[in-house]
Amino acid sequence: MFLTAMKGLGALQSLATRAMPTKSIVRNVQTDATTKDLVTKLRNQLRYYAIAEIAGRPFLITKNDQVIVNRLKDVKVGDVLKLDRVRELGSKDYTIKGQPFVNEGFYDIKATVIEHPKSKLIQIVKKKRRKNYKRTIEHKQTHTVLRISKVDVNALD
Numbered sequence: 001m002f003l004t005a006m007k008g009l010g011a012l013q014s015l016a017t018r019a020m021p022t023k024s025i026v027r028n029v030q031t032d033a034t035t036k037d038l039v040t041k042l043r044n045q046l047r048y049y050a051i052a053e054i055a056g057r058p059f060l061i062t063k064n065d066q067v068i069v070n071r072l073k074d075v076k077v078g079d080v081l082k083l084d085r086v087r088e089l090g091s092k093d094y095t096i097k098g099q100p101f102v103n104e105g106f107y108d109i110k111a112t113v114i115e116h117p118k119s120k121l122i123q124i125v126k127k128k129r130r131k132n133y134k135r136t137i138e139h140k141q142t143h144t145v146l147r148i149s150k151v152d153v154n155a156l157d
Helices: 004-018 033-041
Strands: 049-054 056-060 068-071 080-082 086-090 095-097 107-115 122-129 133-140 143-153
Touching: 033 095, 049 095, 049 107, 056 068, 086 107, 086 133
Parallel strands: none
Antiparallel strands: 049 056, 049 086, 068 143, 080 107, 086 095, 107 143, 122 133
């Protein structure tokens, strides 16, 4: 019985592969001269933004922004962090998107740890009806506040 079920699954799998045609996707990769030209155009802009991953979540950041993230345990107040996981770098007119991340040689982004506050008190109530069961749990979530101190686009030589 087990073998017949496996044979049936194999038949379904072969039908699924036959039904969907395969397409080859070719992505255009820009040359070095074009990349340098685009980075210099971006450098000529007044202000930059970046979409950076901090603690696994993407944040849209600019210079002097405050970012509140879940607690980063391995940093202290006053530490300077170099953000190296940037998905997108741009300005009003130009944008550089990474696949999935932009090359680290294109930018320099630094953040300073300001404080480690706690959120307001959250009450969690668990209750089961008709069972005389009720529990209340109180919790304060810890956060880390970062100040984005530097967002620059490097010159490519």
